[in-house]
Amino acid sequence: MENHSGQPSPGSIMQIGTGFWASKVLLSAVKFELFTLLAAAESMSAAAIKSKLNFKCTDRHVFDFLDALTAFGFLKREGFLETAKYSNSLDTHLFLDKKKATYVGGMLEMLNNRLYGFWGNLEQGLLTGAPQNEAKQGENLFEKLYEDPNRLKEFIHAMSGVQMGNFMALAQQFDFSNAKSLVDIGGSGALLSLMVAKQHPHMSCTSWDLPAVAPIANETINQFQLQDRVKTAEGDFFKDDFPKADIITMGNILHDWDEETKMMLIQKAYDALPEGGVFIAIEGVIDPERNKNAFGLMMSLNMLIETGTGFDYTFADFNKWTKAVGFQKTEILPLTGPSSAVIAYK
Template sequence: MTPNTDPLEEVRGFMKSRVLLTAAELDVFTAIDEEPLSAERLANRKGVDVRALTRILDCLVTFGHLTKKDGIYSLTDRGSLFSAKHPRTVLPMVLHMNHVWNNWHHLTTTVKEGINNQREPATDSGLESLKAFIGAMHVVGRTLAQEIARSLDLRAYRTLLDIGGGSGTYTVAFLETNPSLRAVLFDLPDVIPMAKERLEQAGMLDRVTLVSGDFYRDELPPGCDLALLSAIIHQNSREENRELYAKIKRALAPGGSLLIRDHIMDPERTWPPAGALFAINMLANTSGGDTYTYREVAEDLESAGFHSIQWIRKGERMDSLVLART
């Protein structure tokens, strides 16, 4: 512990998080982005208690997300990122974190029992929750996807199979970086319209085939020579991953490859630090998910018939890459 460090500072961190989550849930940032407002006017629009909302807004001023002059609140540059109107908005991820918060509430019981029987999966909580989750994955992935796509030489591949590809964040990045590559994006039926919209915006829809399905229940579209599992394996148990790897091997063209992006842990399971914390997130939010060591991933890939397995990128931001061949 460094001198003058308050040992309770980390413990109190949830207070600031809860203020931001509540403000995002009420969408106050978007409302103030549209027009600087007093607490009274904003409370009337939102149908909330004016005194309670004022305390939230004043806290946001102290955080640097709002300014206050003569009782009127305005956004700062920092706060504008929480508005739905900002082109680089983080609001979908914040709304997803609001859902995650509810599952983390039961962490002590989860540690006692080994599973969170009170969890509510984001993808099972209605269409709006699903949209927030898919939007959150785009927010967290849009910059990293471009970085990873630029770091890979994919000239030998013809068709990418993006499994659980969401709204197409990685599909777009890979196609932009590889003009001759085509793609098949596979995800749940309710997600496919979200992918279609984003691919249209990116001008990529003519290079992508959209296929709806559930990779836990359905076989995967056959014939692609490169499959991508981006931020998928952590939500599964090892048994679920072995079943998924076998399904991918059946779908890939002969000589094809599987690329996995995720946290890959060291043998002690303490590096990267973000991966150790994310393992707790999976404990709170899934029935059997975890973050896995390279040895665990390689063993499960080998059991499914993959070979020439390589840890081709080591990173601390869920940006490790493992490549395996059929």
């Protein structure tokens, strides 16, 4: 955060340095399901919220918590202190009510339950190059996730949450008129397939992932009532060829891996596509100068925490890899916030 005032100020330094305070306020509210509570009640007093959530702190600290959420824009408030009534803001109402299909809080739940603690070891990750998650106990992240149904469900909802806005934007902005079929590799909860199918009635979509994922994805497909055009299929992208389709997509998949594995996955996508087929990767693509998309850079550091060797990348990186396997043309499509779709045409 550059200082443009012309005068020295520690303001931005302190804002970033205390950033985990703001993060924990939001993550705590999600854990307490405060926004779901308010969505049902429409508005509540601080006293009612305190009682419902069983807070034992002072009234003043309840006000501080709720007013901080108001200052951040997550809540709206009418009145003051004891007379205040709190309600959800527009974005909070849509995206943080757990009872809505548009809920994105799964990522926030995982941030709170897993990554908040692991990121405390970033220094060790930089010093050692080793993952700082479950792998520190000699466990493989993905094996550990997939053997525990509850943790797997949390992880899938997290991945869906962080990408929901991007999947909606892709479905609205990309031209799907020349395609009939889409396979989403590592499709997790099937949300990308669902967003495309919902927006484009001519598309048939397949969410392709490991067998343990299918029951969770099928729950979501049933919730959207799109079983006729969105299916799940089982496979392992390290062992199996990708299913054939007009469009192959990957949301937050490439960045998990080192360059050699990225190239292997891109090659498999190329092999599964017809002439004129399209490969789309959706991630926090880092800007060319590597000094603007802080989210993409931090997500890349998150891959250090999670996998040790995975990393996020620039459009130039994507160009290099896709051209090397034979793709003819590439483009980048900005989506929501710091995320983009990088697109390669066969």
